[in-house]
Amino acid sequence: MKKDLMDILACPICKGDLVLNISKEDEKEIISGTLYCSKCDEYFPIEDGIPNMLPPDLRE
Incomplete structure (x- = not known):
């Protein structure tokens, strides 16, 4: 995931702002996190x- 996506991503449930927490990244993109x-x-x-x-109730 590119960091630039944060400008357009919103919560799928309430359309609120999201906070990015990075666990692993390389020089181009975020590999894992929340x-x-x-x-x-x-x-x-x-x-x-x-x-x-996906909302939590639809995730596997």
Whole structure:
């Protein structure tokens, strides 16, 4: 996931702002981490550079 995506990403539940927490990154993109919505108190994982923006009840 590129950091520039943070300009357009919003919480899929409430459309609120997301906070990026990076666990692993390289010089081009974020490899793993989380996106956090403080309004919903929900975390959305970033795995292999792909943010999983599905609501928690629809994730596997």
